[in-house]
Amino acid sequence: MSALPAIYPRERIPKNAVLTAGMFRTPSDPVPASFLDVGCSKFVSSGSMAIRLCLTHAAIGAGDTVLLPAYHCISMVEPVVWRGATPRFYRIHDDTSIDLADVRSKLDRSARALIVPHYFGFAQDAGRIREFCDRHGLIYVEDCAHAFFGSHADRPLGAFGDYAIASPWKFFPTFDGGLLASSRIDLDDARLAGPGAYYHCKAALNALEYAFDYGRLGALKIALSLPLRAKSYLWRNVKTVDPEVPSPNTQSPDSAGEQCSRWHAQAMSWPSRLTIALAATASIAARRRRNYQKLEAALRGSSGCRALFSGLPDAVVPQVFPLLVDDPDRVFPQLKHAGVPIIRFGEFLWPGVDERTCPQTMDLSRRVLQFPCHQDLRPEELDWMIATIHHVVEHR
Ligand SMILES: Cc1ncc(COP(=O)(O)O)c(C=O)c1O
Known part of the structure; x- marks a missing residue:
């Protein structure tokens, strides 16, 4: 008999970036290197969709x-299979750098x-990978899903690949978002399908709802209570009429799969595009x-754990804080029961x-657990998370 999936309480602090009143850029703000x-570039609905568009464009x-x-x-794998x-x-x-000798043996x-990928925002030796791909006639797809910001050898991450993809919802308070870009290839002929008006509305309202759930934008919450109820009602009915209408929440591989079942290379919602364009990126x-x-x-x-990477190089803007844990089978469920948000890249x-x-x-x-370090964590939320991790990891 297979074990039932564990049920954990709601996360006590936001796992992802949250809309706040102070998130917008002023004209005098600096703009850091970014994707x-x-x-x-092409603005699509998810990172996975960007990989799909890239593979289609490269035939x-x-x-x-x-x-x-x-x-x-x-x-990351699904779009490859969708393309056949x-x-x-x-x-x-061990340090997540690519084993090029193994890649060579697989050619x-x-x-x-x-x-x-530039795992968790830490750059691979992209110059060396570029040379390797040139030597072997490979198309280099630089996966910047974890690295919207940051640079390597004074060039923005994403500038080394023939194609590069990003997943901006991991950095901005949006409920959809993917990007395909290239510094070498013209993408003008890459075609996208525009989503319907309800998709744009739902993307905006979902981002607001997430903020309200975590105690942000309180005054707006009261003002919008009626439209939010209308949105839930409408969305329920739209889904009843057409169950294949894509959900803007791409935060699980399943929903990305749902989008691709019929809606090839769907464009990013307008609220998400606007959020990315107006956000104070230097502060993020x-x-x-x-x-x-x-x-x-x-x-x-701390005994029982250590940061996966030692130090934080100047050019890195991390997606998350990856922690290597000695006893994940005990630590993971205890932290989840305490309401700590944990991302587990590569769990499946x-x-x-x-x-x-x-x-x-x-x-x-098995052993790397990733904790949020996003811009919208309040100091008391970060302190609570640190104290809880400490307590659970050290008390065996
Ligand atoms: C390294 C990497 N590439 C691509 C993707 C796909 O991005 P998305 O979730 O936006 O579809 C992910 C998703 O987590 C990822 O971690």
């Missing part, structure tokens, strides 16, 4: 192989593209770094990926 500097399909890291999430191509998995090292005539980058550093300093020296791997494919991945997939 928006890469070049020609990758049946008979082709796409090289993916063994340490992945399912939504074959995913093949390569090894990474054959069918290998067309290499997808490499600075706060994420500050929160990360606070987590790292507070947990340094594509069937067939195992110890033989990449032992390092199996270890990371």
